Amino acid sequence: MIQITGLTKAYRRGRPPALLDLTFDARPGMVTVLLGDEGAGKSTALRLMVELERGHGLTLFDGRTYRRIRRPEREIGVLLPTGRPEAGHPGQRARAHLRMLAGTVGVPARRADDLLEQTRLAAVADHRIGTFSPGMHRRLALAAALLGTPSTLLLDAPTEGLSPSNEEWFGAFLRSFALSGGTVLATTRAPEEAAALADRVVTLDAGRLAADQPVVEFRRTRLHPEVRVRGPQMARLADLLAAQGGQVRRDGGAGLAVSGIDRTEIGELAYRNGILLHELADRVVQRPVSYPSALPTGSGRSGRVSIRTVRQETPERETPEREAPGAEGADDRAPDGQPVAATVGRPAGPEPERQFDHRGLQAGRWAAAALAPHPPAQAQSPAQAQVAAPAPVAAQAPAPAVPAPAPPARTAAQPPVLPAPAVDLTRRTPRGASALGGPAARPAAARSTVRPTARPTGSGAAGPEPGPGVVDAEHLAANPTDAELLTPARIRGVGQHPAPVHPFPGRPWSAGSTGLRPAAPAGRSREPGGEPPAGAGAADPRGAVHSGAADDENGSE
Ligand SMILES: Nc1ncnc2c1ncn2[C@@H]1O[C@H](COP(=O)(O)OP(=O)(O)OP(=O)(O)O)[C@@H](O)[C@H]1O
Structure with missing residues (x-):
């Protein structure tokens, strides 16, 4: 069982984090797939889990952190890209490489031979690694991960470079591994592959947990089957398909994406009307994540952070003046001189570069603060939010560098300004929703x-x-x-x-x-x-x- 709680990683200050408050479980007997586009943070998550990188959050393998496991190579098989294609030294032969690793893991050399067999590399076992294809490298790396007979597998993009037949073999291998009680956490960019491999699909979107679903629900809610058609007479075919009740959209220069009519029917329709086709293929596309429904209740459950707005004294001006970001007068401190935690509200004009510091951050709350739309009314009297967290400073953003046009002086008849509302971000705010609730929306x-x-x-x-x-x-x-x-x-x-x-x-x-x-x-x-x-x-x-x-x-x- 792998329990992942609040994994957060920011590579550079002032940039959005690569990973933000990632929380989910990978259970034994199941294949869990971490799905996400390029740069979604999948590899970062795996590296944090095995403590190859420093970050925030906690990962427990059967109740222990990776560091606490005495012989991790005997319990957890890890396949992580090394940044170069070779699974070992290019001049070394696969068998020798694996036997050497068997020695370091403390298993007999024949285990290396067994694994070469199991990963379909027996035929090339005495070839130099430098001559291997990317798929062979992946299989050799998988064999190395399996050397210690682990009960848990952490595999980053394990199918990359595999041929379709080896992908099929690999899927069957993972299934049998899980059926024998093992825990598998693998990553992929391809939704179809996730649907084929997984029992559970955890979707990452730009470092945030977007969905955590059983595969059946994932298929139903996130995958959308359609037929890709290509040929020289697509306009005519599109009319015919639309008349048949199909949903047709343009897909590339000479292509259509059709849903609502299956591939055979489309082929027959084209044939009956003398329409030439160059391509007719089923495919599955991913639907965008619907955050409010897909957000799991279990994410972002750590800690208590509340955010409240404080009024900043702004000199009143008759004429709005704008100052360049970083210009004199653009202060990023609260009136009491403390660093501002997070700014809620944005002045008119170009958005200043926002900087975030999430040391000690309970990131779900931070995300809500950072991603909430800016209530524009605050532009007239900028408000700033302070994150009151157990940790010293949770999130930091400079005050708007471009001061808002100051409101004209108040008259006696004007209603008094009430204190700005306290905003409690104890709930994760879905993307597009406002941490401030209705009015800000x-x-x-x-x-x-x-x-x-x-x-x-x-x-x-x-x-x-x-x-x-x-x-x-x-x-x-x-x-x-x-x-x-x-x-x-x-x-x-x-x-x-x-x-x-x-x-x-x-x-x-x-x-x-x-x-x-x-x-x-x-x-x-x-x-x-x-x-x-x-x-x-x-x-x-x-x-x-x-x-x-x-x-x-x-x-x-
Ligand atoms: N060492 C690093 N220094 C700075 N930024 C990094 C570093 N490693 C990763 N990143 C950034 O973190 C983000 C997540 O990267 P990561 O490699 O985890 O994504 P991924 O989901 O594994 O992508 P892919 O599927 O392409 O491997 C990316 O924006 C990436 O640029």
């Missing part, structure tokens, strides 16, 4: 300003019609519940109904008969008590939602 609402409904041109009206107008974006930043209430649809609704919709229910607020005031144009401030600047009244007659600087008066008439 509706950035447009929080950033919105409603322009007044203008009188129709030529109506003789001077200036804007007093009517639905401004929702203070800064207020919304401080009161996300209000932001949630003010979805764009509701904001539009304000302009369409004679009765104003109260945007801040339960709060004292006098808006007169018309509700809200007209907005100042984006990027300009208005003198308190003065006339709105020219253009302020030329508003979108649909009462549409605009982004930009918000008026700072929203109540007193």
Whole structure:
């Protein structure tokens, strides 16, 4: 039994980690396949498991770490790419190489001969390793991993370079190994291969656990069979297939990918209509991972990390100024001088390079913080999050290097800024979801300003019609519940109904008969008590939602 908990590895500071909070089990009697694209972190995970690399997390082999096992080569067979194709010295013969390894493992030399037989290398046992094909190298490396008669196998891309017949042999070998009570953890990039080899498929996506599924569920939810067709008359065939109810999409220059109609039917249809085919083949493609449903409940279960936003004092400016990342004034420290743990909120403008330090990090929470969409309302009064973890500093990100446009000065009539909400990231946040919950998931609402409904041109009206107008974006930043209430649809609704919709229910607020005031144009401030600047009244007659600087008066008439 292999229990993997919270494996995390970052090769470079400031870059996303190669592996983040990977947690799953590989059970005896089963083949578990770790599936992922190139660079997903599969090899990194295996190297961390056998402590060839330093990182975070814990791997237990039957309850012990690799280091605690007295003779690991007798318990765990490891096949890891060495970075060069040869399984041994190119000048050495396969038999001699394996016998030498048998000596170091402490097993008799005849075990080497048996394994050469078992891995179908007996015929080339006395050939020099340098003459081997990639597939032969893989099999020789597998023979070396099996020398100590281990009960657990950790195999990184074991089928790479194998011929189809050897792949088949290898699949049968793994199955019999697992049936005899062994534990197998192998990696692959190919979903089809995972489906063929595994009892359980663990999917890695960019270093994160995306799914941990029994193979039946994996096949059902992640694999999508289709037929690839290629030929010179694909447009005509596509019409015919669509008429038959097939789903057809273009696949390359002269190809189609068809689902909903099987290969035989497609061939017959093409034949009946005199359509020449160059290729007609079944294949399986992988569906993208659906995070909310696929995320296992067991991942990211370690530790307690909470993240809360803190308001940063930002000098108020009339005109938004932008500073280059790293420029003077771009501070990456919290007001109390402590390093900022993670920034929630992003100013307008180019995204500054984000740096993460995940020492002592319970990475699932960090991921949620790092991957959550930035609540844009915070751009007006940048908020920063601090990770309160048992470890000293959990995650670190610099404060936005590009300061946000400062909001205009508040007036007495404006609702007070409430403390920014505490955000507890005790749950892993799926990709695309927000750690901040509902309000952050509706950035447009929080950033919105409603322009007044203008009188129709030529109506003789001077200036804007007093009517639905401004929702203070800064207020919304401080009161996300209000932001949630003010979805764009509701904001539009304000302009369409004679009765104003109260945007801040339960709060004292006098808006007169018309509700809200007209907005100042984006990027300009208005003198308190003065006339709105020219253009302020030329508003979108649909009462549409605009982004930009918000008026700072929203109540007193
Ligand atoms: N020694 C290293 N130094 C810096 N980055 C590394 C190092 N090893 C791996 N990485 C990075 O870590 C990420 C994961 O790499 P890894 O080799 O674990 O991926 P993989 O899933 O095994 O890919 P493949 O299927 O191509 O072998 C990649 O982005 C890779 O560039």
